[in-house]
Every structure is written in C-alpha cells, then in structure tokens.
Amino acid sequence: MIILTSFYTFHLHNGSCCYLFHILQQTIWLFFRDMIKGMLIAIVIGPPIVAAVIVMMQKGSPYLAIYLWGFILVLSLVMMTIYPVLIAPLFNKFTPLPEGTLREKIEKLAASLKFPLKKLFVVDGSTRSTHSNAYMYGFFKNKRIVLYDTLIQQYKNDDEVVAVIAHELGHWKLNHTLYGFVLFQVLTLLQFGGYTLVRNSSDLFRSFGFDTQPVLIGLIIFQYTVIPIQHLVSFGLNLVSRSFEFQADAFAKKLGYAAELRAALVKLQEENLSAMNTDPWYSAYHYSHPPLVERLAAIDKSDKKEK
Ligand SMILES: [Zn+2]
Numbered sequence: 001m002i003i004l005t006s007f008y009t010f011h012l013h014n015g016s017c018c019y020l021f022h023i024l025q026q027t028i029w030l031f032f033r034d035m036i037k038g039m040l041i042a043i044v045i046g047p048p049i050v051a052a053v054i055v056m057m058q059k060g061s062p063y064l065a066i067y068l069w070g071f072i073l074v075l076s077l078v079m080m081t082i083y084p085v086l087i088a089p090l091f092n093k094f095t096p097l098p099e100g101t102l103r104e105k106i107e108k109l110a111a112s113l114k115f116p117l118k119k120l121f122v123v124d125g126s127t128r129s130t131h132s133n134a135y136m137y138g139f140f141k142n143k144r145i146v147l148y149d150t151l152i153q154q155y156k157n158d159d160e161v162v163a164v165i166a167h168e169l170g171h172w173k174l175n176h177t178l179y180g181f182v183l184f185q186v187l188t189l190l191q192f193g194g195y196t197l198v199r200n201s202s203d204l205f206r207s208f209g210f211d212t213q214p215v216l217i218g219l220i221i222f223q224y225t226v227i228p229i230q231h232l233v234s235f236g237l238n239l240v241s242r243s244f245e246f247q248a249d250a251f252a253k254k255l256g257y258a259a260e261l262r263a264a265l266v267k268l269q270e271e272n273l274s275a276m277n278t279d280p281w282y283s284a285y286h287y288s289h290p291p292l293v294e295r296l297a298a299i300d301k302s303d304k305k306e307k
Helices: 001-010 019-025 029-059 064-091 101-112 149-154 158-173 176-198 202-207 217-223 226-270 279-285 292-306
Strands: 094-096 119-123 134-137 143-148
Touching: 029 064, 029 217, 064 176, 101 119, 101 158, 119 149, 134 158, 143 149, 143 158, 149 158, 149 226, 158 176, 158 226, 176 217, 176 226, 202 217, 217 226, 226 279, 226 292
Parallel strands: 119 143
Antiparallel strands: 094 119, 134 143
16 A cells, blocks of 8 residues: 555656645645545545455455455556546646647647647646646546646746646656556555465564454554565656656657756746755655756757767
8 A cells, every 4th residue: 555655646746845835825724625525535435445455355365466456456447537537626626728829839739749638627736836737647548638827827938838748748658657557556466465475474463462363454564564675666666757757858858849848847946946956866766756957967968969
C-alpha cells in the first residue's frame, strides 16, 4: 500500500510542495470543506475495499498474491475512470477552455501528434494554491487535457503554455504513462508475493508482540519490514521518473519549443517556490523531477550537440 500511494504521486509535477504555504492560500472554510468531503469519500469507498481484501486473505488460496494483485489492478482501472469524472469535480471546478488562440494552438499541436484530444478543461487551481500545472488523462481514444487557471494567468505568453503541453504530450507519445502503470503493477505483484510468503509466520507476529495472527495486522507488519526495500524502490522510481522528464523536455524541444519551455520552467519554478539548484546526490535520491538547473542545462546541452 505504501507503493500504492507512491504511485499516485508518481507523476504529480513539482511534488516538492510547500504544504504550509498551500494551507495558507486556502480559506479555512475551503480547507475544512475539502477535508470533510475527503473523509466522506474514504467512508464510502474505503470499507468495501478493505472488506474485499480481508475476505481474499482469509480464504488464503495459494494464488493469493495473484488475486490481490488482480483486485488492485481492477480497482486502479476503475478509479482512473471514475476519479476525474466523479471525484475531482467535488473539489475543483472544471470549465472548458474558451475558444481563442490558446485553444487553437493546443488543438493544432494535439492534431499534429495524433493525440486524440476530446476535451480541454481549465481547473480552478488558484482557489487552493498558486501551484501551476497541466495534466492529461483518459483511455485510448478519449483523452482530456486539464490546464490550471494559474498556468494561464502566470504565462501571459500562449506559446509558453503550449510548450508545457508539448512536454506533457511527450510523456504520452513516449509511452511514459503506460510504463509507469506497468511498473506499478509489477511492484504491486512483488509486494503481495512477498506478503504471501511470510503471512503465516508466527515468528513475524510474535516479534511485533502479537500472539494471534489477524490478517490485516499481518499486512501492516509486513509493510514495516519492507521499509528498507521501499527506499531502494523509490530511489529506482525517481531515477526512472527523472529520465522521463528529461525525455519529455527533449521531445518539446524537438517540436521547436526550447525557448518557450525554458521560460515556462523558470516561471513554474518561481511560482512553485521549490529549490532551484539542489545537490545532485540529494536530488537523485529525493526528487521525482530534476531540479530546474539540471533541466535547463539538458535543454541547452542537446542544443550544442545539434550544432
Ligand atoms: Zn513531466
């Protein structure tokens, strides 16, 4: 489950968010309203999921790991389908991007890459924080792009917004989303596989002070014992994620957006208040996105190569 949560933050841009600042930007009312909504959703969808997991574990088939993995696979596909449609609108307002040059440019870019863009939304991110961003979602031929209103407000220049989209579309064109999903499935299967190997070990329970062996406690204890491995896994995931970022930047550059992407990245950095030039060892371990200086250097470097 730790891996589960790390997956959901896997591709959140500029994840190094300053939480306190984030809260300050929200009105107290909005903060509590979001919290209550979040709790209600957890109350509705949490118990059936936990119940299903417990039932599967109690049955204890030799293929338990496969069943649990299959369950999580189906669950994540269902969540990916219903989250943008049913859950995200509870927290934010999504409005179609009005007709205009920005819309035309994005549609033109999407068409030139054969990206099946079905809907183009603006989300009111500014009510909660000044973090600006863009993302896309949807299966197969039914894709949507969501732009944060902050992105449009901060980037007076349309082409900078389009450069950010070009980077995002690079992730799609280079199959990064798919690789991320497959990687997550493999990790989930390994995690459940590891759990099934030790779930009946009375030594494991006893060393944590349990004389009985409740299934859910077993799963929680197992997660504690694999924490050292989690560090290695998240290090590996960060390596992959960072190389994807460089690839997506290079993709946008190849489409001719080098200057705009440069400008956009600098602005994004200013607005998001994240560290600019971190120690490379520190960033290699902690960051899913390369620091600004490394990204700009990479954009310039490939410039020189082409000359
Ligand atoms: Zn990216």
